[in-house]
Amino acid sequence: xxxxxxxxxxxxxxxxxxxxxxxxxxxxxxxxxxxxxxxxxxxxxxxxxxxxxxxxxxxxxxxxxxxxxxxxxxxxxxxxxxxxxxxxxxxxxxxxxxxxxxxxxxxxxxxxxxxxxxxxxxxxxxxxxxxxxxxxxxxxxxxxxxxxxxxxxxxxxxxxxxxxxxxxxxxxxxxxxxxxxxxxxxxxxxxxxxxxxxxxxxxxxxxxxxxxxxxxxxxxxxxxxxxxxxxxxxxxxxxxxxxxxxxxxxxxxxxxxxxxxxxxxxxxxxxxxxxxxxxxxxxxxxxxxxxxxxxxxxxxxxxxxxxxxxxxxxxxxxxxxxxxx
Amino acid sequence: xxxxxxxxxxxxxxxxxxxxxxxxxxxxxxxxxxxxxxxxxxxxxxxxxxxxxxxxxxxxxxxxxxxxxxxxxxxxxxxxxxxxxxxxxxxxxxxxxxxxxxxxxxxxxxxxxxxxxxxxxxxxxxxxxxxxxxxxxxxxxxxxxxxxxxxxxxxxxxxxxxxxxxxxxxxxxxxxxxxxxxxxxxxxxxxxxxxxxxxxxxxxxxxxxxxxxxxxxxxxxxxxxxxxxxxxxxxxxxxxxxxxxxxxxxxxxxxxxxxxxxxxxxxxxxxxxxxxxxxxxxxxxxxxxxxxxxxxxxxxxxxxxxxxxxxxxxxxxxxxxxxxxxxxxxxxxxxxxxxxxxxxxxxxxxxxxxxxxxxxxxxxxxxxxxxxxxxxxxxxxxxxxxxxx
Numbered sequence: 024x025x026x027x028x029x030x031x032x033x034x035x036x037x038x039x040x041x042x043x044x045x046x047x048x049x050x051x052x053x054x055x056x057x058x059x060x061x062x063x064x065x066x067x068x069x070x071x072x073x074x075x076x077x078x079x080x081x082x083x084x085x086x087x088x089x090x091x092x093x094x095x096x097x098x099x100x101x102x103x104x105x106x107x108x109x110x111x112x113x114x115x116x117x118x119x120x121x122x123x124x125x126x127x128x129x130x131x132x133x134x135x136x137x138x139x140x141x142x143x144x145x146x147x148x149x150x151x152x153x154x155x156x157x158x159x160x161x162x163x164x165x166x167x168x169x170x171x172x173x174x175x176x177x178x179x180x181x182x183x184x185x186x187x188x189x190x191x192x193x194x195x196x197x198x199x200x201x202x203x204x205x206x207x208x209x210x211x212x213x214x215x216x217x218x219x220x221x222x223x224x225x226x227x228x229x230x231x232x233x234x235x236x237x238x239x240x241x242x243x244x245x246x247x248x249x250x251x252x253x254x255x256x257x258x259x260x261x262x263x264x265x266x267x268x269x270x271x272x273x274x275x276x277x278x279x280x281x282x283x284x285x286x287x288x289x290x291x292x293x294x295x296x297x298x299x300x301x302x303x304x305x306x307x308x309x310x311x312x313x314x315x316x317x318x319x320x321x322x323x324x325x326x327x328x329x330x331x332x333x334x335x336x337x338x339x340x341x342x343x344x345x346x347x348x
Numbered sequence: 349x350x351x352x353x354x355x356x357x358x359x360x361x362x363x364x365x366x367x368x369x370x371x372x373x374x375x376x377x378x379x380x381x382x383x384x385x386x387x388x389x390x391x392x393x394x395x396x397x398x399x400x401x402x403x404x405x406x407x408x409x410x411x412x413x414x415x416x417x418x419x420x421x422x423x424x425x426x427x428x429x430x431x432x433x434x435x436x437x438x439x440x441x442x443x444x445x446x447x448x449x450x451x452x453x454x455x456x457x458x459x460x461x462x463x464x465x466x467x468x469x470x471x472x473x474x475x476x477x478x479x480x481x482x483x484x485x486x487x488x489x490x491x492x493x494x495x496x497x498x499x500x501x502x503x504x505x506x507x508x509x510x511x512x513x514x515x516x517x518x519x520x521x522x523x524x525x526x527x528x529x530x531x532x533x534x535x536x537x538x539x540x541x542x543x544x545x546x547x548x549x550x551x552x553x554x555x556x557x558x559x560x561x562x563x564x565x566x567x568x569x570x571x572x573x574x575x576x577x578x579x580x581x582x583x584x585x586x587x588x589x590x591x592x593x594x595x596x597x598x599x600x601x602x603x604x605x606x607x608x609x610x611x612x613x614x615x616x617x618x619x620x621x622x623x624x625x626x627x628x629x630x631x632x633x634x635x636x637x638x639x640x641x642x643x644x645x646x647x648x649x650x651x652x653x654x655x656x657x658x659x660x661x662x663x664x665x666x667x668x669x670x671x672x673x674x675x676x677x678x679x680x681x682x683x684x685x686x687x688x689x690x691x692x693x694x695x696x697x698x699x700x701x702x703x704x705x706x707x708x709x710x711x712x713x714x715x716x717x718x719x720x721x722x723x724x725x726x727x728x729x730x731x732x733x734x735x736x737x
Contacts, residue, residue, distance in 0.1 A: 072664025180707035
């Protein structure tokens with residue numbers, strides 16, 4: 024804090040001498056925190072180590088060193104979980120803080136290595152059978168269990184992407200659009216179901232007060248997946264019943280919007296507005312193209328200008344509402 | 349020079365400081381309220397998320413208005429387009445001024461979109477007028493003048509990056525004209541300019557008159573440190589020199605004075621980190637840590653020390669080890685450093701972002717690729733797949 028400023032305020036009589044003294048003590052004794060720097064190094068270390076071991080195992084698949092690597096992974100994984108069980112704080116339905124910043128990443132490393140190990144066993148020896156997509160199903164169970172048992176948001180996110188992979192969708196944030204073929208209806212329906220499922224999970228976490236702080240992760244994935252699948256359905260039904268998809272979008276938007284207002288989340292209001300705006304624009308452009316006249320182009324451009332202004336006014340008003348609420 | 353009311357910005361600063369003091373219980377609620385009423389800030393700053401939305405929507409409006417007028421003036425040919433670009437550039441700038449001065453927008457998203465729009469439209473006008481044929485130094489010069497003006501006028505952080513890069517572009521294209529000696533001079537000219545920008549921003553940031561530009565100057569420090577390293581990096585000097593001056597280097601062939609660039613490549617990040625620790629300067633420490641990746645990449649590119657996966661495994665182990673040792677060492681604060689988090693307020697938000705990063709980067713390890721499976725075409729196997737689960 025700016026000591027000069029508070030001294031000035033004290034001279035003006037706005038704050039008492041005791042308060043100014045408190046500011047002075049706190050500021051002069053303030054330490055330089057390298058918390059996030061250390062966490063970033065840890066994160067990169069875990070990323071490199073798990074990635075390196077993952078490649079090592081598959082590159083050496085038919086050599087003698089293979090068994091040694093496998094053993095090393097098993098030992099390292101066991102070590103990580105041993106550390107996690109030793110140091111974890113008792114389980115609770117509420118948020119449990121990590122005992123130290125090292126803990127989170129050791130648990131993460133343990134989970135990653137366990138998944139590598141299980142996947143390897145499945146690939147090489149088919150240990151878990153070939154039914155029901157066992158290769159992604161079992162890692163998913165492990166991840167969900169670890170996320171709840173040790174209270175780890177990162178592992179929970181990995182579990183959600185694994186659940187999606189098990190259902191056949193890629194949902195890692197950056198590959199959500201590029202890796203999925205959204206012209207297939209199977210994928211679209213899967214997306215809708217998965218999105219709805221995650222939203223329900225978010226609502227339940229909140230309602231039952233069981234790890235309520237997980238609800239953001241669930242509803243974040245759920246909202247994006249549901250709305251993207253919905254928009255994809257609308258685009259895919261270009262010559263078909265796109266009106267029905269639009270009605271679904273309207274209903275979903277109203278529901279998500281009321282939820283976002285209840286949670287007072289600027290973030291959700293923003294993404295819902297943008298998705299709804301894309302959907303509305305699609306409908307308008309589609310209808311204008313149906314008219315087939317040249318005036319349609321001008322009307323379309325004018326629509327984007329006016330609707331853009333309208334959406335900005337809407338955002339500004341919601342901002343005001345959320346701030347004062 | 350700055351478009352905002354200086355008094356309002358000062359008051360905003362006082363309010364932020366008061367809020368910090370209130371959060372750590374240094375001042376009472378009454379004192380806090382007294383400070384807020386004594387220092388009113390009338391600036392309009394929406395929530396960061398809203399800011400993103402307003403930015404995107406303003407960009408959409410600008411784009412489609414431009415499209416609309418393009419359609420109207422389709423028959424006018426090239427000169428009409430040049431005129432239209434100039435008009436839109438001036439219009440965006442005028443609108444930005446209006447938003448800031450009348451509507452009191454401050455970092456609202458609309459201002460940034462309009463400033464960027466103005467810059468892009470004016471540069472497009474230059475491009476169309478010269479058939480995209482203008483020499484590099486003209487482009488850099490215009491870009492530098494525009495971005496510098498926007499930085500001074502609106503204290504916009506992103507524009508300070510543009511300003512720094514166009515300054516370097518100007519120096520680069522200027523040196524290029526010197527002929528055969530250019531390839532010897534350019535790295536040092538760029539390094540010298542970067543160092544100049546860095547030390548100038550360090551000086552200016554402490555000056556009271558420039559207090560409203562603090563964030564721009566910090567960003568300039570980061571940019572200057574990075575470009576200083578890039579200009580001295582062995583890989584960049586060798587490959588860019590090879591490409592631009594047709595040096596025809598064969599693999600394994602060294603560049604003149606290569607040892608000097610090797611020293612710079614390896615030493616600069618370490619110097620950054622050391623200086624950062626000595627001066628407790630977060631910018632130096634973080635940039636230095638980031639540039640360690642530059643050292644590793646450069647060395648690995650020319651000297652294959654170990655196969656990639658072995659290097660990854662060992663590097664990962666080493667990083668975890670170093671972090672563990674440092675966390676243990678700083679458990680009780682030493683030399684004014686601590687490993688505890690200093691600001692609890694943003695912790696939850698940071699955790700959410702962290703979890704998204706983990707989901708993005710680590711899931712590849714977690715979800716096996718279909719080609720790793722030996723049981724082939726069975727449905728329901730694999731991470732991609734068909735959905736008939």
